[in-house]
């Protein structure tokens with residue numbers, strides 16, 4: 001019996017079923033933990049971009065929650081630039097919304113290769129004790145060399161001065177385009193200006209070296225051997241700070257600020 005073809009087939013089939021059950025069960029059991037880890041990673045990146053966490057510092061989930069309590073997560077309607085009150089930003093999945101035609105729209109052709117835009121995005125606002133906007137953290141994404149890079153750009157209350165930049169997900173090559181994660185490169189960003197005097201996106205990642213932020217505010221050093229990724233980052237700044245991205249929202253924030 002043990003050497004019969006039927007035995008082998010039945011044994012293999014049972015083994016396959018057992019393995020399938022094991023894999024599906026672990027996927028189901030681990031799903032919540034994976035979602036929680038993803039949410040924690042997103043929060044760590046927001047905190048780092050906002051300058052509330054040092055690059056590489058490991059914070060516990062409780063510390064992250066404590067720091068996040070000072071951050072206001074708000075929905076923004078990209079087209080109008082208005083904040084939207086209804087819904088829960090904490091549980092909103094922007095990537096899922098982007099794939100749903102009822103919650104997204106086609107993006108005009110752009111160099112970041114963003115094809116669809118969610119109607120609403122979650123941004124993160126930090127205000128001082130007097131209620132004045134100190135920092136706003138904006139999710140950004142765009143194509144590099146191998147795929148889409150996802151990150152956060154934090155701007156000061158003037159909506160132009162960079163506070164920080166982080167990338168939490170990308171497919172660029174470690175040591176080349178992957179250097180977008182290098183703390184030394186990220187340290188070159190704070191103090192640069194994303195807008196020129198006419199409020200047009202102006203910040204560029206150049207080939208070679210730029211000067212210090214105070215003297216050369218519109219340029220950042222390129223990543224060596226990774227001109228395509230560097231250009232991808234410039235394209236992202238250009239797209240997300242323009243009229244299809246956060247342009248209308250940031251203009252609203254500026255008028256609120258000058259009216260206050």
Ligand SMILES: Cc1cc2nc3c(=O)[nH]c(=O)nc-3n(C[C@H](O)[C@H](O)[C@H](O)COP(=O)(O)O)c2cc1C
Nearest residue numbers: 145172173176177178223224225226227228229230
């Ligand atoms: C295996 C391999 C991986 C590469 N990865 C990247 C990358 O992640 N980002 C990038 O811009 N260029 C990458 N390049 C290099 C690009 O093909 C291109 O040569 C480079 O962007 C030009 O930059 P440079 O003018 O600074 O040399 C890679 C090249 C090879 C062979």
